[in-house]
Amino acid sequence: MNLDTPSITILRSLLASNRTAALATLHDGLPFASMVPIAVASTAAGLRLVTHVSRLAAHTRDMLAAPEVCLLLTAPESAAMPQALPRVSIPALAEFIPPEHADYAALRTAYLARHPQAADLFQLGDFSIVAFTPLSARLVAGFGRAHTLKPEALAAVFQDDIV
Amino acid sequence: MNLDTPSITILRSLLASNRTAALATLHDGLPFASMVPIAVASTAAGLRLVTHVSRLAAHTRDMLAAPEVCLLLTAPESAAMPQALPRVSIPALAEFIPPEHADYAALRTAYLARHPQAADLFQLGDFSIVAFTPLSARLVAGFGRAHTLKPEALAAVFQDDIV
Numbered sequence: 001m002n003l004d005t006p007s008i009t010i011l012r013s014l015l016a017s018n019r020t021a022a023l024a025t026l027h028d029g030l031p032f033a034s035m036v037p038i039a040v041a042s043t044a045a046g047l048r049l050v051t052h053v054s055r056l057a058a059h060t061r062d063m064l065a066a067p068e069v070c071l072l073l074t075a076p077e078s079a080a081m082p083q084a085l086p087r088v089s090i091p092a093l094a095e096f097i098p099p100e101h102a103d104y105a106a107l108r109t110a111y112l113a114r115h116p117q118a119a120d121l122f123q124l125g126d127f128s129i130v131a132f133t134p135l136s137a138r139l140v141a142g143f144g145r146a147h148t149l150k151p152e153a154l155a156a157v158f159q160d161d162i163v
Numbered sequence: 164m165n166l167d168t169p170s171i172t173i174l175r176s177l178l179a180s181n182r183t184a185a186l187a188t189l190h191d192g193l194p195f196a197s198m199v200p201i202a203v204a205s206t207a208a209g210l211r212l213v214t215h216v217s218r219l220a221a222h223t224r225d226m227l228a229a230p231e232v233c234l235l236l237t238a239p240e241s242a243a244m245p246q247a248l249p250r251v252s253i254p255a256l257a258e259f260i261p262p263e264h265a266d267y268a269a270l271r272t273a274y275l276a277r278h279p280q281a282a283d284l285f286q287l288g289d290f291s292i293v294a295f296t297p298l299s300a301r302l303v304a305g306f307g308r309a310h311t312l313k314p315e316a317l318a319a320v321f322q323d324d325i326v
Binding site for chain 2: 020022023024025026032033035037069070072074077081085089091115118138140
């Protein structure tokens with residue numbers, strides 16, 4: 001996948017450690033940015049990002065109306081210049097996963113592994129699992145270290161981490 | 164503006180301290196999320212957020228094609244549940260500010276106050292100041308503490324901070 005080792009390490013850390021992402025949705029035809037809790041799961045169909053959202057939230061209604069979204073995972077701010085801050089933009093398709101879906105249990109498990117305090121929210125009827133299928137990824141691993149990646153590259157980097 | 168004191172403190176911190184924001188743009192008709200360095204400035208026309216971006220960047224081309232964007236400023240991740248993480252979504256209009264613009268000096272000064280290492284980038288011909296005029300704001304100051312604000316409320320909170 002033509003990623004240098006430091007870039008692989010950075011991408012792995014973003015995927016394996018970040019607990020939140022910025023979510024860009026289409027809201028009445030205009031871009032909107034909100035925050036979502038995030039986890040990453042390996043499913044039979046490939047790598048998915050996963051969140052757990054209230055049906056009352058504006059971004060949930062946005063995703064129901066237009067599943068084309070984009071996630072941004074960013075490293076914590078530091079004293080370094082923001083331009084060097086590691087981050088990855090992941091255009092994706094959002095899919096609402098009902099409890100009877102074959103992947104529901106695996107997605108729920110991956111989500112709760114990163115967000116154990118969220119267990120109670122699964123008792124609430126108005127919360128849904130949403131799975132994001134990456135369409136591509138744009139990684140900026142530092143100054144002059146930008147890479148456009150296929151979804152398979154995300155999966156390979158993440159799976160190496162959990163083996 | 165009907166903001167409780169803890170929410171004012173949180174909004175002030177996001178506006179005055181965050182060095183980066185997530186930027187949602189329209190990219191070939193679909194939402195895209197990227198990271199931008201950010202600062203906040205008081206201008207004669209009101210509060211502006213300001214960034215400094217390369218014309219080579221995809222989000223810069225997006226903003227040239229469609230100035231309707233949205234910024235998201237989020238508090239650092241913590242052990243708390245992400246749902247309680249303070250953040251503010253700011254739908255805004257992006258405007259490219261040439262050096263001869265009346266507000267250029269004030270915007271540049273505000274930007275460099277938060278990003279002193281960026282001074283050298285102002286020597287590069289392909290970087291531009293972009294000012295964001297807020298259209299509204301959606302503040303989530305914690306569990307059950309969501310507020311929809313007018314741009315004037317952002318300005319009032321920020322100006323109190325710098326008096």
